[in-house]
Amino acid sequence: MTVDxxxxxxxxxxxxxxxxxxxxxxxxxxxxxxxxxxxxPPPPESxxxxxxxxxxxxxxxxxxxxxxxxxxxxxxxxxxxxxxAAALMRCxxxxxxxxxxxxxxxxxxxxxxxxxxxxxxHEHHSVPATK
Amino acid sequence: MTVDxxxxxxxxxxxxxxxxxxxxxxxxxxxxxxxxxxxxPPPPESxxxxxxxxxxxxxxxxxxxxxxxxxxxxxxxxxxxxxxAAALMRCxxxxxxxxxxxxxxxxxxxxxxxxxxxxxxHEHHSVPATK
Numbered sequence: 001m002t003v004d005x006x007x008x009x010x011x012x013x014x015x016x017x018x019x020x021x022x023x024x025x026x027x028x029x030x031x032x033x034x035x036x037x038x039x040x041p042p043p044p045e046s047x048x049x050x051x052x053x054x055x056x057x058x059x060x061x062x063x064x065x066x067x068x069x070x071x072x073x074x075x076x077x078x079x080x081x082x083x084x085a086a087a088l089m090r091c092x093x094x095x096x097x098x099x100x101x102x103x104x105x106x107x108x109x110x111x112x113x114x115x116x117x118x119x120x121x122h123e124h125h126s127v128p129a130t131k
Numbered sequence: 132m133t134v135d136x137x138x139x140x141x142x143x144x145x146x147x148x149x150x151x152x153x154x155x156x157x158x159x160x161x162x163x164x165x166x167x168x169x170x171x172p173p174p175p176e177s178x179x180x181x182x183x184x185x186x187x188x189x190x191x192x193x194x195x196x197x198x199x200x201x202x203x204x205x206x207x208x209x210x211x212x213x214x215x216a217a218a219l220m221r222c223x224x225x226x227x228x229x230x231x232x233x234x235x236x237x238x239x240x241x242x243x244x245x246x247x248x249x250x251x252x253h254e255h256h257s258v259p260a261t262k
Binding site: 075086112128 | 167170171172173174175212213214215217219237253255257258259260
Protein backbone atom coordinates (compact mmCIF):
# COMPACT_ATOMS: atom_id res chain seq x y z
CA MET A 1 0.00 0.00 0.00
CA THR A 2 1.42 3.44 -0.93
CA VAL A 3 1.47 6.44 1.42
CA ASP A 4 -1.27 8.07 -0.69
CA UNK A 5 -3.46 4.96 -0.53
CA UNK A 6 -3.01 4.83 3.24
CA UNK A 7 -3.80 8.57 3.61
CA UNK A 8 -6.98 8.27 1.51
CA UNK A 9 -8.10 5.20 3.47
CA UNK A 10 -7.55 7.01 6.78
CA UNK A 11 -9.39 10.13 5.54
CA UNK A 12 -12.46 8.07 4.58
CA UNK A 13 -12.39 6.05 7.82
CA UNK A 14 -12.23 9.33 9.81
CA UNK A 15 -15.09 10.78 7.76
CA UNK A 16 -17.27 7.71 8.52
CA UNK A 17 -16.39 8.05 12.21
CA UNK A 18 -17.42 11.74 12.07
CA UNK A 19 -20.81 10.67 10.64
CA UNK A 20 -21.25 8.28 13.60
CA UNK A 21 -20.55 11.22 16.00
CA UNK A 22 -22.88 13.55 13.98
CA UNK A 23 -19.90 15.93 13.84
CA UNK A 24 -20.70 18.20 10.85
CA UNK A 25 -17.39 20.10 11.03
CA UNK A 26 -15.38 16.88 10.73
CA UNK A 27 -17.75 15.44 8.08
CA UNK A 28 -17.21 18.51 5.86
CA UNK A 29 -13.54 19.14 6.71
CA UNK A 30 -11.96 17.54 3.61
CA UNK A 31 -14.60 18.37 0.99
CA UNK A 32 -14.24 20.70 -2.00
CA UNK A 33 -16.56 23.75 -2.23
CA UNK A 34 -17.95 22.33 -5.52
CA UNK A 35 -18.35 18.71 -4.33
CA UNK A 36 -20.75 16.63 -6.48
CA UNK A 37 -22.94 14.26 -4.41
CA UNK A 38 -25.05 11.38 -5.74
CA UNK A 39 -26.97 10.27 -2.62
CA UNK A 40 -29.16 7.23 -1.78
CA PRO A 41 -32.45 9.22 -1.59
CA PRO A 42 -33.46 11.93 -4.13
CA PRO A 43 -32.48 14.43 -5.46
CA PRO A 44 -30.39 12.61 -8.12
CA GLU A 45 -27.48 15.06 -7.61
CA SER A 46 -26.45 17.77 -5.13
CA UNK A 47 -23.77 20.27 -6.20
CA UNK A 48 -21.72 22.35 -3.78
CA UNK A 49 -20.87 22.09 -0.11
CA UNK A 50 -24.15 23.64 1.15
CA UNK A 51 -26.26 21.15 -0.81
CA UNK A 52 -23.91 18.38 0.42
CA UNK A 53 -24.42 19.46 4.05
CA UNK A 54 -28.20 19.22 3.57
CA UNK A 55 -27.92 15.57 2.51
CA UNK A 56 -26.62 14.91 6.04
CA UNK A 57 -29.58 16.75 7.62
CA UNK A 58 -31.76 14.25 5.74
CA UNK A 59 -29.63 11.29 6.86
CA UNK A 60 -29.65 12.32 10.52
CA UNK A 61 -33.45 12.75 10.50
CA UNK A 62 -33.72 9.14 9.28
CA UNK A 63 -30.90 7.64 11.35
CA UNK A 64 -31.03 7.30 15.12
CA UNK A 65 -28.67 6.99 18.05
CA UNK A 66 -26.43 5.08 18.17
CA UNK A 67 -25.76 5.99 14.51
CA UNK A 68 -24.71 3.02 12.36
CA UNK A 69 -22.49 4.04 9.40
CA UNK A 70 -19.84 1.41 8.82
CA UNK A 71 -17.36 0.40 6.16
CA UNK A 72 -17.65 -3.36 5.55
CA UNK A 73 -15.02 -3.51 2.80
CA UNK A 74 -13.08 -0.83 0.87
CA UNK A 75 -10.75 -0.78 -2.16
CA UNK A 76 -8.58 2.35 -2.53
CA UNK A 77 -6.79 3.39 -5.75
CA UNK A 78 -4.49 6.41 -5.40
CA UNK A 79 -2.03 8.15 -7.71
CA UNK A 80 -0.01 11.21 -6.75
CA UNK A 81 -2.84 13.69 -7.50
CA UNK A 82 -6.11 11.77 -8.01
CA UNK A 83 -7.67 8.88 -6.09
CA UNK A 84 -10.92 6.97 -5.75
CA ALA A 85 -12.31 4.42 -3.33
CA ALA A 86 -15.12 1.86 -3.66
CA ALA A 87 -16.73 0.49 -0.52
CA LEU A 88 -19.52 -1.74 0.76
CA MET A 89 -21.15 0.00 3.70
CA ARG A 90 -24.04 -0.39 6.11
CA CYS A 91 -26.26 2.02 8.01
CA UNK A 92 -29.50 1.91 10.00
CA UNK A 93 -32.51 4.19 10.24
CA UNK A 94 -36.23 4.44 10.80
CA UNK A 95 -38.76 4.68 7.96
CA UNK A 96 -41.82 6.97 8.04
CA UNK A 97 -43.80 3.80 8.96
CA UNK A 98 -41.75 3.49 12.17
CA UNK A 99 -39.96 0.41 10.84
CA UNK A 100 -36.27 0.13 11.81
CA UNK A 101 -34.24 -0.66 8.68
CA UNK A 102 -30.71 -2.08 8.33
CA UNK A 103 -29.47 -0.88 4.96
CA UNK A 104 -26.39 -2.23 3.19
CA UNK A 105 -25.27 0.27 0.52
CA UNK A 106 -22.45 0.99 -1.96
CA UNK A 107 -20.15 4.02 -1.82
CA UNK A 108 -17.69 5.43 -4.35
CA UNK A 109 -15.56 8.45 -3.36
CA UNK A 110 -13.44 10.58 -5.75
CA UNK A 111 -10.58 12.73 -4.46
CA UNK A 112 -8.04 15.23 -5.75
CA UNK A 113 -4.90 16.41 -3.93
CA UNK A 114 -5.25 20.19 -3.57
CA UNK A 115 -2.36 22.19 -2.03
CA UNK A 116 -0.92 18.93 -0.72
CA UNK A 117 -4.16 17.79 0.98
CA UNK A 118 -6.47 15.00 -0.21
CA UNK A 119 -9.89 16.56 -0.86
CA UNK A 120 -13.20 14.80 -1.65
CA UNK A 121 -14.74 16.22 -4.85
CA HIS A 122 -17.31 13.48 -5.49
CA GLU A 123 -19.38 10.91 -3.56
CA HIS A 124 -21.78 8.34 -4.93
CA HIS A 125 -23.97 6.45 -2.43
CA SER A 126 -26.60 3.94 -3.61
CA VAL A 127 -28.64 0.82 -3.04
CA PRO A 128 -29.56 -1.56 -5.89
CA ALA A 129 -32.92 -0.73 -7.54
CA THR A 130 -35.73 -2.84 -6.11
CA LYS A 131 -37.99 -3.35 -9.13
CA MET B 132 -8.45 20.07 -20.14
CA THR B 133 -5.32 17.88 -19.89
CA VAL B 134 -4.43 15.13 -22.38
CA ASP B 135 -5.31 12.52 -19.73
CA UNK B 136 -8.70 14.12 -19.06
CA UNK B 137 -9.41 14.18 -22.80
CA UNK B 138 -8.31 10.54 -23.19
CA UNK B 139 -10.53 9.37 -20.30
CA UNK B 140 -13.50 11.32 -21.65
CA UNK B 141 -13.04 9.79 -25.12
CA UNK B 142 -12.68 6.27 -23.64
CA UNK B 143 -15.98 6.61 -21.74
CA UNK B 144 -17.79 8.15 -24.73
CA UNK B 145 -16.57 5.26 -26.91
CA UNK B 146 -17.67 2.74 -24.26
CA UNK B 147 -21.19 4.26 -24.19
CA UNK B 148 -21.30 4.14 -28.00
CA UNK B 149 -20.28 0.43 -27.84
CA UNK B 150 -23.23 -0.20 -25.49
CA UNK B 151 -25.57 1.44 -28.03
CA UNK B 152 -24.19 -0.94 -30.73
CA UNK B 153 -24.42 -3.95 -28.34
CA UNK B 154 -20.74 -4.54 -29.20
CA UNK B 155 -19.46 -6.69 -26.29
CA UNK B 156 -15.86 -6.71 -27.50
CA UNK B 157 -15.69 -2.91 -27.50
CA UNK B 158 -17.64 -2.63 -24.20
CA UNK B 159 -15.07 -4.88 -22.46
CA UNK B 160 -11.96 -3.64 -24.31
CA UNK B 161 -10.61 -1.26 -21.65
CA UNK B 162 -11.67 -3.09 -18.47
CA UNK B 163 -9.42 -4.72 -15.87
CA UNK B 164 -9.75 -8.49 -15.24
CA UNK B 165 -10.71 -7.70 -11.61
CA UNK B 166 -13.17 -4.85 -12.37
CA UNK B 167 -15.60 -4.09 -9.51
CA UNK B 168 -19.13 -3.27 -10.72
CA UNK B 169 -21.95 -1.73 -8.66
CA UNK B 170 -24.93 -1.93 -11.05
CA UNK B 171 -28.46 -0.46 -11.04
CA PRO B 172 -30.24 -3.81 -10.47
CA PRO B 173 -29.04 -6.46 -7.97
CA PRO B 174 -26.65 -8.04 -7.14
CA PRO B 175 -25.09 -5.25 -5.02
CA GLU B 176 -21.62 -5.97 -6.48
CA SER B 177 -20.10 -7.98 -9.34
CA UNK B 178 -16.36 -8.77 -9.23
CA UNK B 179 -14.30 -9.73 -12.26
CA UNK B 180 -14.73 -9.34 -16.00
CA UNK B 181 -17.01 -12.40 -16.43
CA UNK B 182 -19.45 -11.12 -13.79
CA UNK B 183 -19.21 -7.66 -15.39
CA UNK B 184 -20.08 -9.12 -18.83
CA UNK B 185 -23.19 -10.75 -17.33
CA UNK B 186 -24.48 -7.37 -16.11
CA UNK B 187 -24.67 -6.41 -19.80
CA UNK B 188 -26.65 -9.58 -20.65
CA UNK B 189 -29.18 -8.36 -18.08
CA UNK B 190 -29.18 -4.82 -19.51
CA UNK B 191 -29.68 -5.99 -23.10
CA UNK B 192 -32.60 -8.25 -22.09
CA UNK B 193 -34.28 -5.15 -20.57
CA UNK B 194 -33.24 -2.62 -23.23
CA UNK B 195 -34.55 -2.67 -26.80
CA UNK B 196 -33.52 -1.45 -30.24
CA UNK B 197 -32.65 1.32 -30.80
CA UNK B 198 -30.67 1.13 -27.53
CA UNK B 199 -30.69 4.38 -25.52
CA UNK B 200 -27.56 4.81 -23.36
CA UNK B 201 -26.52 8.44 -23.34
CA UNK B 202 -24.24 10.73 -21.37
CA UNK B 203 -26.17 13.88 -20.43
CA UNK B 204 -23.32 15.52 -18.50
CA UNK B 205 -19.88 14.29 -17.37
CA UNK B 206 -17.10 15.62 -15.08
CA UNK B 207 -13.66 14.00 -15.55
CA UNK B 208 -10.80 14.23 -13.01
CA UNK B 209 -7.51 12.72 -14.20
CA UNK B 210 -4.00 12.60 -12.77
CA UNK B 211 -1.07 10.89 -14.48
CA UNK B 212 -1.97 7.38 -13.17
CA UNK B 213 -5.48 7.47 -11.65
CA UNK B 214 -8.73 9.06 -12.85
CA UNK B 215 -12.44 9.08 -12.16
CA ALA B 216 -15.52 10.43 -13.93
CA ALA B 217 -19.01 11.27 -12.65
CA ALA B 218 -21.87 11.45 -15.13
CA LEU B 219 -25.61 11.90 -15.44
CA MET B 220 -26.90 9.36 -17.96
CA ARG B 221 -30.14 8.12 -19.46
CA CYS B 222 -31.29 4.79 -20.85
CA UNK B 223 -34.56 3.15 -21.88
CA UNK B 224 -35.98 -0.33 -21.46
CA UNK B 225 -39.09 -2.43 -21.03
CA UNK B 226 -40.29 -3.70 -17.65
CA UNK B 227 -41.71 -7.21 -17.06
CA UNK B 228 -45.15 -5.50 -17.17
CA UNK B 229 -44.47 -4.45 -20.79
CA UNK B 230 -44.18 -0.80 -19.79
CA UNK B 231 -41.53 1.21 -21.69
CA UNK B 232 -39.40 3.14 -19.15
CA UNK B 233 -37.08 6.13 -19.67
CA UNK B 234 -34.56 5.95 -16.86
CA UNK B 235 -32.19 8.76 -15.87
CA UNK B 236 -29.31 7.34 -13.79
CA UNK B 237 -25.95 8.29 -12.22
CA UNK B 238 -22.60 6.80 -13.22
CA UNK B 239 -19.17 6.98 -11.57
CA UNK B 240 -16.19 5.34 -13.30
CA UNK B 241 -12.74 4.70 -11.74
CA UNK B 242 -9.66 4.16 -13.92
CA UNK B 243 -5.99 3.36 -13.57
CA UNK B 244 -3.32 3.77 -16.25
CA UNK B 245 -1.83 0.29 -16.78
CA UNK B 246 1.13 -0.13 -19.18
CA UNK B 247 0.36 3.32 -20.57
CA UNK B 248 -3.35 2.56 -21.25
CA UNK B 249 -6.30 3.92 -19.27
CA UNK B 250 -8.19 0.93 -17.84
CA UNK B 251 -11.57 0.87 -16.06
CA UNK B 252 -11.27 -0.89 -12.67
CA HIS B 253 -14.58 0.27 -11.16
CA GLU B 254 -18.07 1.33 -12.26
CA HIS B 255 -20.96 2.46 -10.08
CA HIS B 256 -24.38 2.85 -11.77
CA SER B 257 -27.47 3.79 -9.74
CA VAL B 258 -30.86 5.47 -9.50
CA PRO B 259 -32.03 7.27 -6.34
CA ALA B 260 -33.94 5.03 -3.90
CA THR B 261 -37.70 5.36 -4.36
CA LYS B 262 -38.95 4.88 -0.80
